[in-house]
Amino acid sequence: MKISTKGRYALRVMVDLATTDPENYISIKNIANRQKISDKYLEQIISSLNKAGLVKSTRGALGGYKLTKAPKDYTVGMILRSIEGSLAPVSCLDDEENQCPRCSDCVSLYVWEKIYEAVNNVVDTITLQDIIDNSKLR
Amino acid sequence: MKISTKGRYALRVMVDLATTDPENYISIKNIANRQKISDKYLEQIISSLNKAGLVKSTRGALGGYKLTKAPKDYTVGMILRSIEGSLAPVSCLDDEENQCPRCSDCVSLYVWEKIYEAVNNVVDTITLQDIIDNSKLR
């Protein structure tokens, strides 16, 4: 039941982009140095964020990434799912194809659904802005 | 963010013990056949449940396992944790030793804590009896 490092890094990258200099493009190297993450590994992560439309990029000198929206318009769920896929505790809940043969008479399914709902409820109600506001309190 | 097969099997085993014949000891082979799980794999799982005191055993002919308590006295959390360990989404929340160096100024920690709380709240309020009752409705 763990969030991968990719998911954790993704959230930190989004906070970084939102707080460091939201107006200008910031390079991977820049973020990687500040966040102490391998830049090649970060490249993979931010590429997923880019493909999901959560950030936009320009190449070349002075290139880099910036947010496409205001921090209040990103939920934690949007960010984590773009990296981790579904946050379901069992793959039966992911999509129709991954269902196990006994899904129809699975006594535990009801438990997994409740966990799924609870997790979704948390990640879909906390925004990037909430994280930033919360971190400033300390 | 997935529950392992061990965790899922453990829950099914507990339901099996509670519903098949709660008075008598039931052998691993018996459970494994009914639940279509490898008996050697099941042995590992049920051994953890035994060490955690969730079931008790006797050896020899007519030996096997039975519950130590009434189904209403087990929460899903007790069962899953005995197999999976903590259900925390990040290891920082597990125990003091696993903390990452930047835990003290981690902006995301507040998110992980909320997820942790939400998951705990679900698994600690659903009992084994609830699962059994729910499965009978269908």
Add this chain to the structure above:
DNA sequence: TCAATAACCTACCAAAATAGTATGCTATAA
């Protein structure tokens, strides 16, 4: 008391996932 049964214990193993590297190509701005 002895043979069958079934838990107990330890070790091993293959496949998949995770976390991260390496290399080369393409677009852009100074």
Add this chain to the structure above:
DNA sequence: TTATAGCATACTATTTTGGTAGGTTATTGA
């Protein structure tokens, strides 16, 4: 036109997951 920085693909080492295998110990019924 060159330095910069994103883009794409492939590779690799480590850890976790999901099992197997084999021998030992305890119990019970005949």
